[in-house]
Amino acid sequence: MSNIRVRFAPSPTGPLHIGGVRTALYNYLFAKKHGGTFLLRIEDTDQGRYVPGAEDYIIESLKWCGILPDEGQGIGGPFAPYRQSERKEIYQKHALELVSNGSAYYAFDTPDELDAKRQSEAAAGNHNFKYDHISRRAMKNALTLPAHEVQHRLATGEDYVIRLKVPENETVMFTDLIRGEVSFQTGELDDKVLMKSDGMPTYHLANIVDDHLMKITHVIRGEEWLPSTGHHVLLYRAFGWEAIMPKFSHLPLILKPDGKGKLSKRDGAKFGMPVFPLAWKAESEEDSFDGFREFGFLPQAVINFLAFLGWNPGTEQEIFSLAELCEAFSLEKISKGGARFDYDKAKWYNQQYLHAAADSDLAAQIKPLAEAKGYQVSDEYLAKVCHLMKGRATFLSDLVVQASYLFGDVQSFDNENIVKRWKPESHPNFEALAVLMESTEPFDAPTLEERVKNLMTERSLKPGEVMPLLRIALAGTMQGPGVYEMMVVLGRQRTVARLRRAFDYFDTLNP
C-alpha cells in the first residue's frame, strides 16, 4: 500500500455534473494505479447554496459508476468528519494562526460597502476593483484601524471576515503535473477572504487545511481552480507547509458540443442528451433531469467514454474495463486543451458494451423497464430477447422498445410495404407456410429455414416475395432480427397464430 492519497471534493449544491464524475474518475484511477487511497470530502461551506439530497446523489452516482471512495463521507475513516460544515472549529483555529503570524488580518467592510466601492470605482473608470495590497490601505481592516478599535469591534460582536494578506511583490510558482510550471505575480492577486462573517471558511482556506490534515498527496481538480492556485500556494507557505504541499494537476474542462464554453446543466435539454449520471428530481420541471442511467447507458460505457474525454493511453485500444483503466492511467497523458462533449462517441461506446454484454446481465437490467411497460415474461425469455436485439441497440431501453412485438401483439403494421408486396392470390402459399410451421420438428432456426426453402422451391416462390411478408406478419416492421430466430423466440403457437391473423389482415389492404 503506497501512501498516495487523493480526494474528490464536490459541493452539494445540486446533482453531480458529468464533469465532476470525470474528476472523480481520474482521482480514482490515479489512486488505484498507485495502490493509494481515494477519499470523498463534502465541501458544504456555503450555507446558502446547500441543496438537500445532493450529498446522497453524489454517493449514489459514484456507486453506479463503480468508483466508490475508500474513505470519506458516508464511508468513514481516520480523518473524520469529512463534511466541512462539521469542521468549523478546525478552520477557525487555523485562520487565527494566520492572523497571529501576520499572514492574515481582520476586515470589517460589509458586502454592501464592498458593492458600493466596486460601483464607485467602476464609475471612475476602474472596472476591476480588487481588495488587494493597494486598496486594503483605504478599507476598514486591522491594517488601517488602530489596534484598540479592532479589539473593540471584535469584542462587540461586529461582523468581520479574515483575509489573506497577499505579499506585494513576489512571484509564486508551482509545478502542475499536467501543465508544467505555472507562476503568478502576487501583486495581481487579491486578499481572498478566508473566514466568512458567518464563521464558515471559504473554499480556499478549507481545502488547504483539509488537504494538509487529511494527508492528501495529489490534488487533481478542474481547470477552473488554476487561477486561484497562486493563493493556495501562498496559504501553504503561510502555514509553513509549502515544502510538503500536495502536487497539483488541473484537468481540462469538458466543453459544450458546439465548443462554446464549458458544459452546463442546461446543455442536456439543449442538445438532447444527458449531462448527469442519474436522474435528479427538483421542484420545477426545468431543474429536473434524466441521467445517463435513465437514457439507457451502461455505467461501464460511461466510464470508458469519460476516461477518454481528455485522456488517452497512447495505444490504439479504445475499449477499456475499469480495471484496465486503472492499470493504464497516468496523469502525464492527460491532454491540456478542453474537450468537447462528443455524444456520438458516448453512444458508440454504449453500443459496444451492450453488444459485448451477457444476455442474462442485460435481461436483469431491462427487467424493470419491461415490467414498467406491463410485460410479464420470465428472465429466460428476457434473455432470449436480449440475445436477438442487443446487436442492433444503442441504449438499454432499445432492447425493450424496439422489441415490443416480442412481448405482445404487433402494434402497428408497415402498410406501405404490405400493399407493395402482398398478392391475395398467393394467400394459399402463405397458408401452406403456416401449416408447415405447425408441423416443423424440431422448431429451431436451421430446421425452419430448411423447410421454408424447400416449400419455396416446390411452389416456385422467390425469397424476396416471401421473407419480407413473413417478417412484417411477425413484427409489423421491415426491421429486426432474423425471421427464423424471431419465430423460435415467439414459439410455434404464437408464430402460427400471428401469421394467419396477419395474412387475413393483408387481404383487407389488397382485396
Next chain:
RNA sequence: GCCCCGUUCGUCUAGGGGUCUAGGACGGCGCCCUUUCACGGCGUUAACACGGGUUCAAAUCCCGUACGGGGUACCA
C-alpha cells in the same frame, strides 16, 4: 479590461527535432456481407491556427499575433 491556461482531421486524440507524403477512433460517404434493420469487413473523406526565430532538420523548442476557454464573490 486584467490575470491564468490552451490551440493536430467536423469531434476525441496519437505524436514529445529526423521513421509524418501526420496514425487510430467517432461521425460522414461508398462498397461488400445480408433479399430486413443492424453488427461486421473493406475503402474513402479530412488536420499540424498564423508569423517570426533556433537548428543541417520543427507538428514537435523559443518569441509574438490571432482565436478559444477559465478566473476575476463574505460560490465552490
